[in-house]
Amino acid sequence: MKQTVLVLLASSACVFSSFGQAPASEPPAKPPEPAKVEVPPAATDTTKKDGSPAATSPGVQAPEKVDAYVLGFTAKDIDGVDKKLEDYKGKVVLIVNTASKCGYTKQYTGLEELYKAKKDAGLVVLAFPSNDFGRQEPKSEAEIKTECSETYGVTFPLFSKVAVKGPEATPLFVKLAKQPAPIGGEPGWNFTKYLVDRSGNVVGRFESRVKPNDPELIKQVDALLKAAPPM
Numbered sequence: 001m002k003q004t005v006l007v008l009l010a011s012s013a014c015v016f017s018s019f020g021q022a023p024a025s026e027p028p029a030k031p032p033e034p035a036k037v038e039v040p041p042a043a044t045d046t047t048k049k050d051g052s053p054a055a056t057s058p059g060v061q062a063p064e065k066v067d068a069y070v071l072g073f074t075a076k077d078i079d080g081v082d083k084k085l086e087d088y089k090g091k092v093v094l095i096v097n098t099a100s101k102c103g104y105t106k107q108y109t110g111l112e113e114l115y116k117a118k119k120d121a122g123l124v125v126l127a128f129p130s131n132d133f134g135r136q137e138p139k140s141e142a143e144i145k146t147e148c149s150e151t152y153g154v155t156f157p158l159f160s161k162v163a164v165k166g167p168e169a170t171p172l173f174v175k176l177a178k179q180p181a182p183i184g185g186e187p188g189w190n191f192t193k194y195l196v197d198r199s200g201n202v203v204g205r206f207e208s209r210v211k212p213n214d215p216e217l218i219k220q221v222d223a224l225l226k227a228a229p230p231m
Contacts, residue, residue, distance in 0.1 A: 071200035078158035090229040093196035097164045099137035104191040108152035110212030115156040125156040
């Protein structure tokens with residue numbers, strides 16, 4: 001009797017090992033399901049085929065277009081006399097915030113050379129002294145005028161000292177600050193240069209380190225000078 005039982009047990013072991021399967025009472029484990037990947041919706045083109053912007057969806061605000069015209073202001077010149085900037089419409093204008101005790105002050109010489117070379121073609125440089133950066137313009141208007149004339153030979157228009165950044169900024173520089181990059185924004189330092197076309201729209205900006213005889217600056221000035229003055 002004992003022999004029979006041993007034979008049956010041995011046979012069962014052989015069957016199990018030969019198939020390599022677990023007993024029938026334990027079903028094989030299911031393979032894990034692959035993780036689901038969320039696919040973001042495709043971006044929609046907001047431009048029509050003709051180049052005009054398409055209507056935005058409800059609740060989506062279109063970006064506000066900033067008026068680029070910057071000559072609609074009156075400023076006091078270096079002698080305290082009101083001057084309408086609109087008088088310069090029809091010219092190519094280079095607006096510069098200046099200071100007399102700055103590392104870039106010698107750019108007055110380069111600005112004068114640029115002005116003399118291009119003024120007959122229609123370029124004008126407008127200098128706005130400011131004490132906003134490092135308190136580098138502590139002088140009075142009379143002192144600024146004398147230094148610019150005697151030291152640097154400046155003949156282009158000079159204006160009275162103004163704030164060019166922050167809450168006290170003069171309206172002209174507030175308008176320049178509102179322009180989109182790369183043509184707008186507050187000045188980063190003294191001798192930031194804003195280029196204005198013959199229609200009075202700001203179209204370019206050059207940082208303090210860009211000298212008045214920089215080839216790219218000259219190239220853009222010349223391109224604007226070639227345009228016909230507005231009617």
